[in-house]
Amino acid sequence: MTKRDFATINLAGAGLAGSLMAVYLAQKGYAVNVYERRPDMRKVEGDQGRSINLALSVRGIQALRETGMEEHVMKMAIPMYGRMIHDENGLQTFQAYSRDRKSCIYSISRAELNKSLMTMAESFEGIRFHFNKACEEMDFSSGKLVVKDTISGEKSVAPGTITLACDGAFSAIRYDMQKTPRFDFSQTYLAHGYKELTIPPGAGGTFLLEKHALHIWPRGHFMMIALPNPDGSFTCTLFFPFEGEKSFANLSTTEAVHTFFSEYFPDTLPLIPDLLNDFFANPTSSLVTIRCYPWIWEDKVALIGDAAHAIVPFFGQGMNAAFEDCTVLNQCMEEHGSDWGKIFAEYQQLRKNNAEAIANMALENFVEMRDTVADERFLFRKKVEHLLGQKFGPYFSRYELVSFSRIPYEEAYRRGLINQAILDELTDGRSDLAEIDFEKAETLINERLGADFTIPGFA
Numbered sequence: 001m002t003k004r005d006f007a008t009i010n011l012a013g014a015g016l017a018g019s020l021m022a023v024y025l026a027q028k029g030y031a032v033n034v035y036e037r038r039p040d041m042r043k044v045e046g047d048q049g050r051s052i053n054l055a056l057s058v059r060g061i062q063a064l065r066e067t068g069m070e071e072h073v074m075k076m077a078i079p080m081y082g083r084m085i086h087d088e089n090g091l092q093t094f095q096a097y098s099r100d101r102k103s104c105i106y107s108i109s110r111a112e113l114n115k116s117l118m119t120m121a122e123s124f125e126g127i128r129f130h131f132n133k134a135c136e137e138m139d140f141s142s143g144k145l146v147v148k149d150t151i152s153g154e155k156s157v158a159p160g161t162i163t164l165a166c167d168g169a170f171s172a173i174r175y176d177m178q179k180t181p182r183f184d185f186s187q188t189y190l191a192h193g194y195k196e197l198t199i200p201p202g203a204g205g206t207f208l209l210e211k212h213a214l215h216i217w218p219r220g221h222f223m224m225i226a227l228p229n230p231d232g233s234f235t236c237t238l239f240f241p242f243e244g245e246k247s248f249a250n251l252s253t254t255e256a257v258h259t260f261f262s263e264y265f266p267d268t269l270p271l272i273p274d275l276l277n278d279f280f281a282n283p284t285s286s287l288v289t290i291r292c293y294p295w296i297w298e299d300k301v302a303l304i305g306d307a308a309h310a311i312v313p314f315f316g317q318g319m320n321a322a323f324e325d326c327t328v329l330n331q332c333m334e335e336h337g338s339d340w341g342k343i344f345a346e347y348q349q350l351r352k353n354n355a356e357a358i359a360n361m362a363l364e365n366f367v368e369m370r371d372t373v374a375d376e377r378f379l380f381r382k383k384v385e386h387l388l389g390q391k392f393g394p395y396f397s398r399y400e401l402v403s404f405s406r407i408p409y410e411e412a413y414r415r416g417l418i419n420q421a422i423l424d425e426l427t428d429g430r431s432d433l434a435e436i437d438f439e440k441a442e443t444l445i446n447e448r449l450g451a452d453f454t455i456p457g458f459a
Helices: 017-026 058-066 070-074 110-122 172-177 254-264 275-281 319-337 342-369 376-392 400-403 409-427 436-448
Strands: 008-012 031-036 053-055 078-080 084-086 091-095 105-108 125-129 133-139 144-148 156-158 160-165 184-199 215-216 223-228 233-240 287-292 301-303
Touching: 008 017, 017 031, 017 058, 017 110, 017 125, 017 160, 017 319, 058 070, 058 125, 058 319, 078 223, 091 376, 105 110, 105 144, 110 125, 133 172, 160 172, 160 400, 184 275, 184 409, 184 436, 215 342, 223 342, 233 436, 254 275, 301 342, 319 342, 342 400, 342 409, 376 409, 376 436, 400 409
Parallel strands: 008 031, 008 160, 031 125, 084 215, 160 301
Antiparallel strands: 053 105, 078 105, 084 091, 133 144, 144 156, 184 233, 184 287, 215 223, 223 233
């Protein structure tokens, strides 16, 4: 393959988006140098990065398919067809994600996925990973990137004058962009943090909970979730306020932790034998939403994934949104060849509003997951929503639009608001499916959605 102009691309960060984007670039014939400040996670015991499980869905799978990595990655993934809700008495109720009960999202380990993507990327000609190399300084006038060896302290200038910043929510490249004129930036933390726990596999690697579900223990102002792993274990995540009467601050003793779990998650006590050790050994991490603009600097720098739009994990779209950034950037390269000014400008134009939309939806979904999923009114509306999807088309559920289609997030958000207003009219004062006026539903859908009646390419 003929190398394009600007034949060497610098890529900051060897995380999920960075490893994937490196392959897209190599497939276009570019030489790619990936600089990662951490050691190689495949070689350092215990250095796995964040281990919280991820939910892989259609947008992320599309990127893996385009780069030829889908088949390998999906071998590590476990399909989840819905939520399994655990009440305080241990009763479990399944809520399907889709109207046909067949569509699913996939549980996958962040660390294992990251390691696999790096290994697969290294098999492509032209990709080189440089570990223990921190991005120290970006010269925006020349496009030169200075990297620092974290072991020796030696600094060097990376070859090439284009840098793609895939270096996460606390991006070093974005930090330098914040010093440029008229750069807007905000970071907003939730009052909640999270802590990881583990349900080990049963005898012979058996699953002690339903394997093909995302488990949720909703408790109003807080919740715990659990996602399955191939070895039969579940990665649990407790989302809980940092401070207050019920908070991490007040779970400072083994007695307090045991009492808390006995009261709110009693069915998990026999499932998590190392609860107390894990609780105090594992860190309490924060949850942040980052918004910034612009994402690009002329034809030299672009932010991708969390570096541009870190979001909270409650719609399961952080990785999928980052992978979709790579897909869109690749499409822009297809259209504009090696004109990086046009590539970056169109990429930013196509992605910025969509990033805002999924950030908002992720925050809204936190309330749904921790509280309303156990509410009878919510459950009734979900039944009506699925019936409308079966009768009139798959556009009706916002969750399905986001997770099982590739329509822009901004459009999914807009349609979701319309759909919710229609649901309000149809279900207000009603609690029985026999009371739902489906003729009225069809009229409202035709009036308010019109040309959106179907979605081409719905997965």
